[in-house]
Amino acid sequence: MSDAERGLLALARELEGWGADALPRAVRALAIAYAPDAQLPRAVHRAWLGTREDKTAALALAWAREQLRLALQAVIEATPPSARGELRVPADTLAWLLLAGSESLAHEPASAAPDRLRLLLQLIGEAAPE
Numbered sequence: 001m002s003d004a005e006r007g008l009l010a011l012a013r014e015l016e017g018w019g020a021d022a023l024p025r026a027v028r029a030l031a032i033a034y035a036p037d038a039q040l041p042r043a044v045h046r047a048w049l050g051t052r053e054d055k056t057a058a059l060a061l062a063w064a065r066e067q068l069r070l071a072l073q074a075v076i077e078a079t080p081p082s083a084r085g086e087l088r089v090p091a092d093t094l095a096w097l098l099l100a101g102s103e104s105l106a107h108e109p110a111s112a113a114p115d116r117l118r119l120l121l122q123l124i125g126e127a128a129p130e
Contacts, residue, residue: 001060004047007033007040008064015071023079024126026072030102031117041106069095085125098123 011033015026033040044061051058073095087094101120105113 002043002047002050002057004040004043005060005064007043008061008068011040012064012068012071015068015075018075018078020078020080022075023124024121026075027098027102027120027124027126028117030072030098031105031113031120034102034105035113036106036108036110038106041103044103045106065099069099072099085123087123087125094124 011029014029015022018026032038044065047057047061051061069092073091076091076094076098081088089097098120101116101123105116108116
């Protein structure tokens with residue numbers, strides 16, 4: 001198992017069982033994990049490059065990422081729709097959107113990450129501190 005798979009699965013386990021008020025906390029946890037200077041995005045990138053010729057490794061990496069998306073989806077599903085902000089999309093779509101947004105933080109300058117996190121939190125109806 002690659003470092004990327006371990007990191008993704010550890011983050012998925014961290015989100016497991018978080019209750020109805022945990023969506024903002026989950027988004028913040030993703031933002032920390034995918035911060036521009038964090039280890040997880042580097043590990044995922046290295047692993048992804050290494051899977052170009054290895055279909056089994058590509059599937060294992062995709063499976064680990066999907067476990068993280070599913071854990072986030074479970075947090076979203078535990079959150080009442082009225083507490084998810086005005087964006088009315090199915091939980092699986094919102095999980096995909098929040099994960100993709102978090103993953104993109106790794107490609108931003110560190111100075112832009114707080115603004116991007118604020119946007120992700122606004123998507124779920126959470127006001128981020130200035």
